[in-house]
Amino acid sequence: MREVPNSDGMTPHELFTKNHETLKKEAEDSMKGTASSCTVVGALIVTMMFAAAFTVPGGNNGNTDTLSLVSSTTSVIIFVGILTSRYAEDDFPKNLPTKMMIGLSTLFISIGTMMIAFSSALIIMLDKEYSWAVIPSIFAASIPVASFIWLQFSLLIEIIWSTYGQGIFDKKLKKDKTWIKL
Secondary structure, eight states: OOOOOOTTSOOHHHHHHHHTHHHHHHHHHHHHHHHHHHHHHHHHHHHHHHHHHHHOTTOOOHHHHHHHHHHHHHHHHHHHHHHTOOOOGGGTTTHHHHHHHHHHHHHHHHHHHHHHHHHHHHHHHTSSTTGGGHHHHHHHHHHHHHHHHHHHHHHHHHHHHHHHSSTTSOHHHHHHOOSSOO
């Protein structure tokens, strides 16, 4: 498709890029901030689950440890990929949001499986002597995890909706009407 320059000699694409420079910078900063925070959380989970896989007395559910370790490692790698992205204009519609969705999803899986592994280890360790403390301990440990998921889950839903939902590019509009009439 041929782009016709306007009276200032700018094509529509050049004009769009110029008019949205600050929006691009804000989106880049937001992506980097979220990816940085989630990288730290994921790295902490990797560290804990690696240590837990080898140090829990009496053993626990190794499958949960493995799933948490693999999913948190995956999330860290994805978030590092976001941090090192080139942040080109073409990356924003699908590439970066998809990476963020995968990173957040794997981070949520790792947090959930970490809590299952923690609960399993707690039940094993407090089995007979302090059985009354198991439920309150699991509940108390779940509060910060649940709050993190509660705060970040809305971001994940928003990214999914704006990337793959109807969003600003309504499919009905594309089928029924042309944007530019010549």
